[in-house]
Amino acid sequence: MDSRDSKRWTSLLSKKKEQDTMKFATKAIHAGIAPDPSTGAIMTPIYQTSTYVQESPEVHKGFEYSRTHNPTRTTLQDNLAALENGSVGLCFASGMAAIDAILKLLKPGDEVISTNDLYGGTYRIFTKVFEKYGIKFHFVAMEKANDLEQYFNESTKLVWVETPTNPMMNIIDIAGIAEITKKKGVLLAVDNTFATPFLQTPLDLGADIVMHSVTKYLAGHSDVVMGAIVVKDEQLGKELAFLQNACGAVPGPQDCFLVLRGIKTLHIRMERHSQNGKTIAAFLVNHPKVARVYWPGFEVHPNHQVAVKQMKDFGGMISFTLKDNRTEAAFKVMEHLRLFSVAESLGGVESLCGHPATMTHASIPKAEREKVGLVDSLIRLSVGIEDAEDLKRDLALALEAL
Numbered sequence: 517m518d519s520r521d522s523k524r525w526t527s528l529l530s531k532k533k534e535q536d537t538m539k540f541a542t543k544a545i546h547a548g549i550a551p552d553p554s555t556g557a558i559m560t561p562i563y564q565t566s567t568y569v570q571e572s573p574e575v576h577k578g579f580e581y582s583r584t585h586n587p588t589r590t591t592l593q594d595n596l597a598a599l600e601n602g603s604v605g606l607c608f609a610s611g612m613a614a615i616d617a618i619l620k621l622l623k624p625g626d627e628v629i630s631t632n633d634l635y636g637g638t639y640r641i642f643t644k645v646f647e648k649y650g651i652k653f654h655f656v657a658m659e660k661a662n663d664l665e666q667y668f669n670e671s672t673k674l675v676w677v678e679t680p681t682n683p684m685m686n687i688i689d690i691a692g693i694a695e696i697t698k699k700k701g702v703l704l705a706v707d708n709t710f711a712t713p714f715l716q717t718p719l720d721l722g723a724d725i726v727m728h729s730v731t732k733y734l735a736g737h738s739d740v741v742m743g744a745i746v747v748k749d750e751q752l753g754k755e756l757a758f759l760q761n762a763c764g765a766v767p768g769p770q771d772c773f774l775v776l777r778g779i780k781t782l783h784i785r786m787e788r789h790s791q792n793g794k795t796i797a798a799f800l801v802n803h804p805k806v807a808r809v810y811w812p813g814f815e816v817h818p819n820h821q822v823a824v825k826q827m828k829d830f831g832g833m834i835s836f837t838l839k840d841n842r843t844e845a846a847f848k849v850m851e852h853l854r855l856f857s858v859a860e861s862l863g864g865v866e867s868l869c870g871h872p873a874t875m876t877h878a879s880i881p882k883a884e885r886e887k888v889g890l891v892d893s894l895i896r897l898s899v900g901i902e903d904a905e906d907l908k909r910d911l912a913l914a915l916e917a918l
């Protein structure tokens with residue numbers, strides 16, 4: 517690292533100290549963000565440039581080439597690091613590119629223990645890409661943290677957790693798992709996409725790496741695809757920054773600008789997503805045509821107490837099944853929804869619905885799916901921030917069509 521780089525690190529750390537005293541809403545709007553030095557522009561400009569003019573070779577302002585550093589991206593990365601209570605934030609071209617970078621910390625022969633109820637794309641990159649390079653994956657139920665110890669051996673290097681899980685809304689005890697990974701000297705990575713740092717900060721619970729599909733709640737407006745990693749440990753941050761630059765899957769400055777704008781309302785959006793989620797979960801659980809509702813806010817949810825302990829609220833993701841447990845019944849309800857659009861993805865201001873058995877989890881054999889409760893009538897909702905009464909009426913009318 518040259519002196520300019522170390523200066524950047526030092527200034528990042530002093531900024532961090534100041535930010536440690538800010539509350540979440542203030543950090544969302546201010547952390548890592550300063551008026552543009554050349555004009556005073558209050559909003560971070562979109563530095564749409566690939567390169568930077570140097571006074572003389574190697575004499576520059578800390579920016580040489582935009583794969584390595586771009587001011588719009590740096591601002592977003594610093595903001596994300598502050599929101600997750602980490603010290604280094606790194607943005608990637610997609611959530612999958614962020615996962616790719618984390619796995620490149622490993623080498624052939626290493627083993628990973630992962631949640632079994634997992635985002636489909638994560639399962640795919642683990643089994644179809646990294647197994648080829650000699651990394652071994654174990655997919656296990658993690659609802660009881662103590663059950664995890666049996667899967668460790670000499671080669672275990674990483675534990676991968678997603679919580680709440682997709683689409684079954686299981687909750688995994690991050691602090692409980694971190695206790696084991698710390699004892700074993702193994703890295704713990706948490707995909708925090710569903711919860712966002714507003715609801716849950718895994719680094720505070722002992723995780724080493726937080727990963728996001730920024731595409732979802734962080735961007736929040738269904739107009740960007742992006743990923744991010746945040747870590748506390750500086751050495752680990754440097755290794756990941758090396759991979760970000762060496763492999764090169766970085767986002768463009770315009771997308772970074774859009775996400776910076778989105779994050780300014782993250783706390784307000786998450787509050788409303790959570791409020792609407794609660795209203796919709798309560799409506800569905802009392803509906804005569806609904807069989808089961810999966811939402812961590814219910815006291816009967818098997819890990820409700822863990823959710824209460826590690827999350828500020830329960831978010832806007834809900835899955836439910838119908839008493840008429842056929843795919844056709846689920847399709848009929850979804851076709852009659854007007855405000856909930858049928859679409860992949862989640863976390864935008866508008867409500868979406870999806871059918872995991874045929875959309876996101878179609879590649880998993882039916883028998884395997886059904887073992888974890890992912891039956892044909894399961895519908896997943898990403899409850900938006902529209903008026904909750906309108907959303908309830910939309911669901912009521914669609915269920916009436918059955």
Ligand SMILES: *Cc1c(COP(=O)(O)O)cnc(C)c1O
Nearest residue numbers: 610611612635707709729731742
């Ligand atoms: C969408 C998603 C990803 C992948 O992110 P992309 O931005 O689509 O590449 C990873 N994990 C979870 C939980 C997701 O929802």
